[in-house]
Amino acid sequence: MDELTVAMKARDFVAKCGAPTLPVSVDVYAQQIGGAVKVEALAEHEDAWSVRLPSGRYRICVNCAHNSRRQRFSVCHEVAHVALEISADHSAPSWSYTRRPPGEVACDVFASELLLPYRLFKPRVDAADYSMAAITALADDFDASVISTGSRFASFSSDLCAFVLSEGGKVRYCARSAGLRDNGAWIRPGMVLPSDCLSARARGGERPSGSEDADPDQWFENWDRDGSLYEDVIHLDQWDQTLTLLWFDDEDLPPSTGDRRQWEERTQGLRELDGVLPWPGAKKRRP
Numbered sequence: 436m437d438e439l440t441v442a443m444k445a446r447d448f449v450a451k452c453g454a455p456t457l458p459v460s461v462d463v464y465a466q467q468i469g470g471a472v473k474v475e476a477l478a479e480h481e482d483a484w485s486v487r488l489p490s491g492r493y494r495i496c497v498n499c500a501h502n503s504r505r506q507r508f509s510v511c512h513e514v515a516h517v518a519l520e521i522s523a524d525h526s527a528p529s530w531s532y533t534r535r536p537p538g539e540v541a542c543d544v545f546a547s548e549l550l551l552p553y554r555l556f557k558p559r560v561d562a563a564d565y566s567m568a569a570i571t572a573l574a575d576d577f578d579a580s581v582i583s584t585g586s587r588f589a590s591f592s593s594d595l596c597a598f599v600l601s602e603g604g605k606v607r608y609c610a611r612s613a614g615l616r617d618n619g620a621w622i623r624p625g626m627v628l629p630s631d632c633l634s635a636r637a638r639g640g641e642r643p644s645g646s647e648d649a650d651p652d653q654w655f656e657n658w659d660r661d662g663s664l665y666e667d668v669i670h671l672d673q674w675d676q677t678l679t680l681l682w683f684d685d686e687d688l689p690p691s692t693g694d695r696r697q698w699e700e701r702t703q704g705l706r707e708l709d710g711v712l713p714w715p716g717a718k719k720r721r722p
């Protein structure tokens with residue numbers, strides 16, 4: 436099942452649960468599958484598990500040691516297992532993005548759609564400023580983690596924007612807007628944070644006073660285009676996690692140096708400089 440199919444199924448599921456409130460009620464989602472949520476003592480790294488009772492109803496157990504936002508996500512994840520009819524494989528730790536089985540990733544996608552429903556979230560993304568403060572405020576409104584909120588913020592952004600999660604000073608995960616993906620901007624997982632960037636300095640103990648200019652060459656692999664990039668950051672000392680928001684100020688990025696002449700010809704109607712000025716009015720027209 437691809438990500439889009441999962442997202443569409445989740446949106447149908449949300450619609451069946453009635454008009455969503457803000458923040459959404461995860462108990463309503465559980466009820467929709469005939470489930471009830473219990474908060475219990477589980478193993479330290481276990482998020483949740485669920486079981487089908489002889490009555491046909493479900494019991495969803497979440498870890499009492501986790502904070503309420505993580506518990507809310509876990510409930511939605513368990514609801515996803517039932518709604519998508521995917522059996523649980525919780526052998527790999529939930530924080531491992533690379534080792535997570537495809538079924539578990541699908542349930543995470545479904546859970547994000549439940550917790551931050553497209554219809555409520557997308558208009559808020561469109562209205563928000565580009566800053567980590569704006570993402571934190573959205574996370575508070577939706578009672579979701581800053582990481583989930585930031586990832587979806589970038590994914591839904593109509594502009595050129597990325598949200599990067601780093602741990603121990605290395606990039607672990609990056610969510611990009613459609614525009615940024617179309618422009619081929621790629622941040623490699625495993626990359627060490629650029630040494631003098633705002634994110635690395637925040638990790639080093641500096642307290643950022645706001646967003647800063649960033650160098651696209653340092654962040655994006657094989658990048659040879661211009662564009663004004665900005666960076667904002669929150670560093671969480673407790674887990675050595677660095678959350679970075681990157682965004683371009685441009686609506687469209689100029690193309691790479693190699694393609695630039697073609698691009699200029701096309702957009703400005705200029706012929707290659709051959710010493711002869713183009714005749715006024717002789718500009719090529721597209722058929």
Ligand SMILES: [Zn+2]
Nearest residue numbers: 523524539542
């Ligand atoms: Zn699972």
